[in-house]
Amino acid sequence: MQDELPVEIETQVEGQPHTGKTLAVIGPHSDDFSIFSAGTVAKLISEGYTGYFIRVTNDEMDSYDLTTSETVLANESDTQDVARVLGIQKVYDLNYRNHYLDEVPPTEIRNRLIFLFRLLKVDTVLGFDPWGHYEENPDHYVAAQATEAACWMAGGRLDLPEHLEAGLEPYGVSEKYYWARGPQLVNRVVDITQVIEQKMESIRANRTQIRNMALGLRDRLAARKLTLPWLSADDETIIKEYVDLVFRAADHHTGQQHGLEYAEAFHYIGPGDHSSKFTSCHMEDYLRKHAIPLE
Numbered sequence: 001m002q003d004e005l006p007v008e009i010e011t012q013v014e015g016q017p018h019t020g021k022t023l024a025v026i027g028p029h030s031d032d033f034s035i036f037s038a039g040t041v042a043k044l045i046s047e048g049y050t051g052y053f054i055r056v057t058n059d060e061m062d063s064y065d066l067t068t069s070e071t072v073l074a075n076e077s078d079t080q081d082v083a084r085v086l087g088i089q090k091v092y093d094l095n096y097r098n099h100y101l102d103e104v105p106p107t108e109i110r111n112r113l114i115f116l117f118r119l120l121k122v123d124t125v126l127g128f129d130p131w132g133h134y135e136e137n138p139d140h141y142v143a144a145q146a147t148e149a150a151c152w153m154a155g156g157r158l159d160l161p162e163h164l165e166a167g168l169e170p171y172g173v174s175e176k177y178y179w180a181r182g183p184q185l186v187n188r189v190v191d192i193t194q195v196i197e198q199k200m201e202s203i204r205a206n207r208t209q210i211r212n213m214a215l216g217l218r219d220r221l222a223a224r225k226l227t228l229p230w231l232s233a234d235d236e237t238i239i240k241e242y243v244d245l246v247f248r249a250a251d252h253h254t255g256q257q258h259g260l261e262y263a264e265a266f267h268y269i270g271p272g273d274h275s276s277k278f279t280s281c282h283m284e285d286y287l288r289k290h291a292i293p294l295e
């Protein structure tokens with residue numbers, strides 16, 4: 001599917017051209033922020049963006065040997081650490097139940113996102129691709145669809161008009177970087193070579209969830225009467241080895257497909273991109289020829 005759209009390579013730019021702009025990463029889970037987008041987030045913040053995390057669930061299902069309550073607290077704390085590593089301004093935890101986002105009215109999630117997009121004046125979002133294929137986790141695709149709709153509805157004068165009485169203004173999101181675990185239409189590859197170590201540190205900050213993944217691997221190998229030497233080391237070593245084995249390797253693989261050392265891949269939708277056939281390049285041609293300065 002990647003061949004169906006031209007791919008633009010986004011590289012590090014000099015200076016801080018994005019000063020004054022705001023990005024929000026919408027992650028259903030604490031590990032999503034760093035695994036899929038930490039390189040791009042670190043790069044954009046270094047180029048001037050102010051960044052926020054919006055964590056949609058409470059991550060109560062994701063630990064190796066903690067109780068449910070301990071798991072919620074550990075993942076909340078880990079998310080703060082991920083945010084610190086990446087220079088994120090603030091984390092907003094929506095705290096819906098992990099794995100059960102599909103029982104929440106979609107309009108409720110959407111409305112909470114519209115509120116935050118207006119409050120924070122979000123220009124750019126990063127999140128799961130609402131059109132990504134073969135996604136098995138309902139938290140991922142429900143959050144993705146709510147994000148997609150909230151991006152344009154946040155700009156609507158008659159959507160949630162009581163917000164305007166509270167001092168907010170309509171504010172539509174103009175840029176979207178969508179990631180996916182499975183196949184998607186990739187049209188933007190971001191060179192994250194300069195920030196790869198910061199990205200790896202941010203993934204390792206998800207101690208609870210990465211430890212769960214690594215010890216899950218240890219258990220599956222044990223069932224096959226196998227192990228890896230580092231799986232019997234201390235937690236810090238286990239987490240570091242696992243992150244390099246899985247996530248550093250994945251970003252290197254993505255990079256190599258595009259002549260880069262490390263990269264993240266997205267479906268990108270920019271300010272001038274419209275999915276509608278009624279607002280095509282014909283409109284832009286027309287405006288270039290006929291638009292005149294306003295007195």
Ligand SMILES: [Zn+2]
Pocket residue numbers: 028029031032140
């Ligand atoms: Zn997730």
